[in-house]
Amino acid sequence: MTGQTVAQKILARAGGLQSVAANQIVEVTPDFCYSHDYAIFAIDAFAQMGAQAVVAPERLAVCLDHGFPVNTARDANNHMRVREFARKHKFRAFFEGGTGIAHQVMLEKGLVVPGALVLASDSHTPSGGAAGALAIGIGETELAFVWAVGRTWLKVPDTIRVTLSGALPAGVQAKDAMLNLVGRLGILGAGYRAIEYHGTGAAALSISERFTFCNMTAEVGAKCGVFPHDDVTEAFVRGRAQFPYQPVRPDPDAAYCGEVALDLGDVEPMVVLPGREDRGVPVGEAAGRKIHQVFIGSCTNARADDLALAARVLKDRHVHPEVRLLVVPASRQVGLDAARNGDLAVLLEAGATLMPSGCAVCAGAHQGVLGDGEVCLSTSNRNMPGRMGNKNAEIMLCSPATAAASAITGVITDARDFLS
Numbered sequence: 001m002t003g004q005t006v007a008q009k010i011l012a013r014a015g016g017l018q019s020v021a022a023n024q025i026v027e028v029t030p031d032f033c034y035s036h037d038y039a040i041f042a043i044d045a046f047a048q049m050g051a052q053a054v055v056a057p058e059r060l061a062v063c064l065d066h067g068f069p070v071n072t073a074r075d076a077n078n079h080m081r082v083r084e085f086a087r088k089h090k091f092r093a094f095f096e097g098g099t100g101i102a103h104q105v106m107l108e109k110g111l112v113v114p115g116a117l118v119l120a121s122d123s124h125t126p127s128g129g130a131a132g133a134l135a136i137g138i139g140e141t142e143l144a145f146v147w148a149v150g151r152t153w154l155k156v157p158d159t160i161r162v163t164l165s166g167a168l169p170a171g172v173q174a175k176d177a178m179l180n181l182v183g184r185l186g187i188l189g190a191g192y193r194a195i196e197y198h199g200t201g202a203a204a205l206s207i208s209e210r211f212t213f214c215n216m217t218a219e220v221g222a223k224c225g226v227f228p229h230d231d232v233t234e235a236f237v238r239g240r241a242q243f244p245y246q247p248v249r250p251d252p253d254a255a256y257c258g259e260v261a262l263d264l265g266d267v268e269p270m271v272v273l274p275g276r277e278d279r280g281v282p283v284g285e286a287a288g289r290k291i292h293q294v295f296i297g298s299c300t301n302a303r304a305d306d307l308a309l310a311a312r313v314l315k316d317r318h319v320h321p322e323v324r325l326l327v328v329p330a331s332r333q334v335g336l337d338a339a340r341n342g343d344l345a346v347l348l349e350a351g352a353t354l355m356p357s358g359c360a361v362c363a364g365a366h367q368g369v370l371g372d373g374e375v376c377l378s379t380s381n382r383n384m385p386g387r388m389g390n391k392n393a394e395i396m397l398c399s400p401a402t403a404a405a406s407a408i409t410g411v412i413t414d415a416r417d418f419l420s
Contacts, residue, residue: 002251002253002254002255003250003251003252003253003254003255004019004020004250004251004254005159005194005196005250005251005254005255005256006132006134006159006194006196006226006228006248006249006250007134007156007157007159007194007196007223007224007226008020008021008022008156008159008254009248009250009251010115010116010117010133010134010248011026011028011117011134011154011156012026013115013117013246014026014028014029014030014031014117015027015028015029016029020156021156022156022157022158022159022255022257023155023156023158024155024156025153025154025155025156026153026154026155026156027151027152027153028117028151028152028153028154029117029150029151030059030117030118030119030146030152031059031113031116031117031118031243032059032060032061032106032111032112032113032116032117032118032119032243033059033060033061033118033119033120033143033146033147034060034061034062034063034102034106034111034118034120035061035062035063035102035120035121035122035140035143036062036063036064036065036066036102036121036122037064037065037066037067037068037075037078037079037082038066038121038122038140039062039082039085039086039121039140039143040078040081040082041121041140041141042121042140042141042143042144042147043081043082043085043144045140045141045143045144045145046144046147046148049144049145049148051144051147051148053089053148054089054090054091054147054148055146055147055148055149055150056150057089057090057091057092058092059092060086060089060091060092060147061091061092061093061094061095061106061111062082062086062091062093062094062095063093063094063095063099063100063101063102063105063106064079064082064095064096064097064099064358065097065099065100065101065102065105065357065358065359066358066359066363066365067358067359067363067365067366068097068098068356068358069097069098069356070097070366071366071367079097089147092111093109093111097356097358098332098356098357098358099331099332099357100329100330100331100332100333100334100357100358101298101299101302101330101331101357101358101359102120102122103120103122103124103125103127103128103211103215103299104127104211104299104302104303104330104331104334105331106118106120106128107127107128107130107131107207107211108240108331108333109240109242110237110240110241110242110243111242111243112128112131112133112135113131113132113133113237113241113242113243113244113245114131114132114133114229114233114234114237114241114245114246114247114248115132115133115134115229115245115246115247115248116128116133116134116243116245117133117134117136118133118134118135118136119135119136119137119138119142119143119146119152120135120136120137120138120143121137121138121139121140121142121143122137123137123218124137124215124218124299124300124381125137125138125224126214126215126217126218126222126223126224126225126226127211127214127215127299128214129210129214129217129224129225129226129227130207130208130210130211130213130214130227131207131233131236131237132226132227132228132229132233132237132247132248133226134194134224134226135214135224135226136154136223136224137218138152155192157192157193157194157222157223157224158192158193158194158256158257159193159194159195159196159254159256159257160190160193160194160195160196160222160256160257160258160259160260161196161198161256161258161259161260162181162195162196162197162198162202162259162260162261162262163198163199163201163202163259163260163261163262164177164197164198164199164200164201164202164205164262164264165199165200165201165261165262165263165264165265166200166201166263166264166265166266167201167204167264167265168264168265168267169265169267170416170419171269171401171414171415171416171419171420172264172267172268172269172399173209173269173309173399173400173401174205174208174209174210174212174213175212175270175300175301175379175398175399175400176267176268176269176270176399177213177262177264177267178212178213178216179216179270179272179280179397179398180262180267180270180280181213181220181260181262182216182219182220182272182277182278182280183270183272183278183279183280184260184262185220185260185278186220186278187219187220187221187276187277187278188220188221189220189221189278190217190220190221190222191221191222192221192222192223193221193222193223193257193258194222194223194224194225194226195217195220195222195224195225195226196225196226196227196228196250196256197210197213197214197225197226197227197228198228199261201262201263201264202227203230203232205227205232206232206305207232207233207236208303208304208305208306209305210227210232211299211300211303212300212301213225213227214226214227215299215300215381216277216300216381218381219277219278219381219382220278228248228249228250229247229248229249233247234247268282268283268284269282269283269398269399269401269402269414269415269416270282270283270398270399270402271283271285271286271377271396271397271398271402271412272383272396272397272398273286273396274375274383274385274394274395274396275383275384275385275394276383276384277381277382277383277384277397280397283398283402283412283413283414283415284414286396286412287411287412287413287414288411288412289375289396289411289412290375290410290411291323291375291376291377291396291406291410291411291412292322292323292324292370292371292374292375292376293323293324293325293326293368293370293374293375293376293377294319294323294324294325294326294376294377294378294403294404294406294407295326295328295360295361295362295368295376295377295378295379295380295388295403296310296325296326296327296328296352296379296400296403296404297326297327297328297329297330297355297360297361297362297378297379297380298328298330298359298360298361298362298378298379298380298381299330299359299362299381300379300380300381301379301380301399301400302327302328302329302330302334302379303330303334304334304337304338304341304343306379306400307327307329307334307338307343307344307347307400308338308341308343309399309400309401309404310327310343310347310400310401310403310404311338311342311343311344311346311347311404312419313401313404313405313408313415313418313419314346314347314350314352314404314407314408315346315350317350317408317418318350318351318408319350319351319352319407319408320407320408320409320410321410322410323406323407323410324353325347325350325351325352325353325407326352326353326355326360326361326368327344327347327352327353327354327355328354328355328356328357328358328360328361329357330357331357332357334357335354335357350407350408352407355367355368361376361378361380361388362378362380362381362382362387362388364386364387364388364389364390365389366389368388368389369388369389369390370388370389370390370393370395371390371393372390372392372393373392373393374390374393374394375393375394375395375396376388376393376394376395376396377396377397377398377402377403377406377407377412378395378396378397378398378403379397379398379399379400379403380395380397381397382395382397383395383396383397396412399415401415401418401419402414402415404418405417405418
């Protein structure tokens with residue numbers, strides 16, 4: 001057998017095997033599992049299975065993030081049931097609404113560690129690959145089964161090797177590079193595959209930037225995305241990790257089903273046109289298009305560095321009178337950091353509306369819903385019709401810099417005009 005990829009090594013270890021092959025079915029014991037508001041559906045499935053006890057609660061967590069603060073009695077009652085279930089079964093951690101987006105919180109709190117197999121009931125679970133974990137999204141019924149028996153099965157994915165070289169030019173962000181990749185691969189271009197990020201360009205990326213790359217592997221259909229463990233990973237998890245961990249790197253002779261190369265130096269600021277995540281174009285091709293709302297938030301791009309960049313663009317400027325700028329820090333900790341360094345003050349002085357940490361506008365369940373015919377420019381990850389709660393509105397995706405610059409002018413704008 002040829003050498004093993006990161007995904008193969010982690011799945012083999014989680015399945016008690018020496019090695020695995022692509023497309024092999026493996027029964028695995030996950031190292032950590034988490035959920036959010038939709039844990040309510042897992043709780044229902046758990047009851048329907050006749051399950052009584054949770055296996056390995058010390059490896060389980062819940063973070064309410066999709067609909068907080070709640071705006072219906074039904075949602076409030078569901079949150080009550082989730083709280084009660086987590087308390088009754090002694091989950092390792094329960095994070096109340098407002099703590100932040102689950103994917104962000106789990107990394108901040110050191111619950112996602114290098115080399116771990118992490119399962120969660122959300123499609124953007126692959127974000128954990130930023131810390132060298134194999135993080136995979138599963139359904140609520142699958143999660144309930146893991147709660148009940150402690151194991152599940154997974155098919156070993158083929159792996160695409162993405163090599164990043166060069167460095168991002170001034171005024172260009174990791175989000176622009178990932179939108180470029182999504183456009184090249186297409187929304188199903190990595191269906192049920194893992195993506196490994198390599199190269200000198202990858203090595204220079206921060207954990208926050210890696211988070212963006214792994215987060216949006218979901219938008220190309222990938223099962224997961226991962227940056228193999230390196231010095232950046234180690235610096236992030238050292239002193240933070242709540243579990244013992246074993247760093248994982250691929251074997252030199254690992255077999256890949258495809259390879260993609262991207263020179264970060266060639267990337268331009270990108271804007272994704274409404275309807276599909278792979279409709280990205282250079283910002284110049286969309287410049288001048290009127291927008292009504294700007295959302296700087298979501299698990300993709302609402303960390304401290306993202307807010308700092310937006311603040312840099314908006315400092316001593318003001319949001320256009322016909323634009324609503326909504327800012328949602330990815331976590332309370334991010335909000336605290338941005339408050340202490342003055343970035344939140346800059347954003348508020350510019351006319352932004354600050355909202356509680358969570359998924360907020362991105363999920364489309366409450367807060368920030370668009371009106372018919374309105375256009376939202378968003379730093380989030382999805383823009384299919386109806387994503388933000390109204391199928392008659394349009395969503396465009398971009399980096400925090402482009403979002404901030406466009407909030408000032410009221411139309412799609414190249415942020416490099418404000419950063420020079």
